[in-house]
Amino acid sequence: QLQLVASGGGLVQSGGSLRLSCEVSGFALNEYAVGWFRQAPGKEREGVSCISASTDSTKYADFVKERFTISRDNAKNTVYLQMNSLNAEDTAAYYCAVDRTIMCGLNPWVYEYWGQGTQITVSA
Secondary structure, eight states, X not given: OOEEEEEOOEEEETTOOEEEEEEEESSOTTXXXXXXXXEOTTXXXXXXXXXXXXXXXXXXXXXXXXXXXXXXXXXXXXXXXXEOSOOGGGOEEEEEEEESSSSOOSOGGGOOEEOOOEEEEEEO
């Protein structure tokens, strides 16, 4: 059974950093694409970053480029999202998800399996 557990959210001051973790089980991490998404109150869920299966190919939304870095540790079956220079617009619930394909994308509608959200609140 494929499962994802996201963690690492919290309250941080503007300009600060956080690292999210997404621990997966039920499949080998390098088999499928994994993405990070976020949803703020009253807004649609949007893609933040993703990492393709069995490659180091990554994608980032324009609003997080140069600030966020996605990576994975196959031995720990965990995908990370390092977030730097956080600002109030980054406040949202963050989710990790799996798309049973090789190349990843930032469209949340194609992702089949989702972890629970982890809340990030950035204070001014």
